[in-house]
Amino acid sequence: MEDSILKEATKEQMVADINAALEGAFEQIHALHGAGSTLANKVEIMEVLYALNDRFLDIVRPCLDGVALQCRKGCAHCCEFRVEALPVEALRIAAHLGRQGDEPLAEWTRSLEAQASYARGRSEKDYQRKCTFMDQEGACRIYEVRPFKCRVYHSLDEESCRVHRKNYKIGLLGQLESMVVQSVVELFGQAGLSMVPGELSQSVLKALKDPGAEAVWFARGNPFR
Numbered sequence: 001m002e003d004s005i006l007k008e009a010t011k012e013q014m015v016a017d018i019n020a021a022l023e024g025a026f027e028q029i030h031a032l033h034g035a036g037s038t039l040a041n042k043v044e045i046m047e048v049l050y051a052l053n054d055r056f057l058d059i060v061r062p063c064l065d066g067v068a069l070q071c072r073k074g075c076a077h078c079c080e081f082r083v084e085a086l087p088v089e090a091l092r093i094a095a096h097l098g099r100q101g102d103e104p105l106a107e108w109t110r111s112l113e114a115q116a117s118y119a120r121g122r123s124e125k126d127y128q129r130k131c132t133f134m135d136q137e138g139a140c141r142i143y144e145v146r147p148f149k150c151r152v153y154h155s156l157d158e159e160s161c162r163v164h165r166k167n168y169k170i171g172l173l174g175q176l177e178s179m180v181v182q183s184v185v186e187l188f189g190q191a192g193l194s195m196v197p198g199e200l201s202q203s204v205l206k207a208l209k210d211p212g213a214e215a216v217w218f219a220r221g222n223p224f225r
């Protein structure tokens with residue numbers, strides 16, 4: 001999608017809304033930043049940035065002129081690609097799964113082991129397997145904690161996703177989303193925290209199995225390499 005397909009009449013309001021969203025998010029991040037090196041604090045910062053990203057989508061979507069994003073619950077062609085997660089995202093997803101109780105956790109661990117084993121040594125090109133977190137209906141079972149990689153995937157054509165595995169970079173929206181991801185990387189990178197992404201199932205599995213993973217990350221290492 002090019003910016004030319006944004007409705008002219010809505011552009012002024014859209015820019016005002018984007019600026020307001022940015023201002024609000026940066027105020028929150030400023031308050032959180034430096035409030036301690038705990039996973040909870042870093043996750044809170046991530047949540048502000050995820051919310052900012054979602055807000056951009058809400059702002060831009062009604063401004064599209066004559067085209068519509070095709071993404072919807074149950075359409076999951078993009079969930080068969082190799083997905084990566086940042087270290088903080090893997091730790092957050094593992095913490096989310098850990099809160100579900102022993103039995104579900106054992107089940108997650110088993111399916112992550114199978115996925116991680118499939119993923120080993122595979123590049124984007126030769127990876128074609130449903131994500132562990134996708135249910136039978138094609139919905140994401142960790143939707144609220146899914147990583148940025150999944151949040152910034154948009155499509156204007158379902159067939160292109162199915163056949164060509166194409167990831168659209170959507171003009172202004174793509175730029176805004178890249179800016180958000182870049183902010184995360186820089187923000188945590190300044191604190192020396194690794195922001196090198198790893199394959200989703202391998203990283204989450206490692207975070208689940210290695211109780212020292214969080215400490216390694218805070219000691220400026222990358223437990224997911």
Ligand code: SF4
Pocket residue numbers: 078079080083131132133134135139140141142143146147150
């Ligand atoms: S985490 Fe969720 S959204 Fe991302 S690839 Fe897996 S099922 Fe799809």
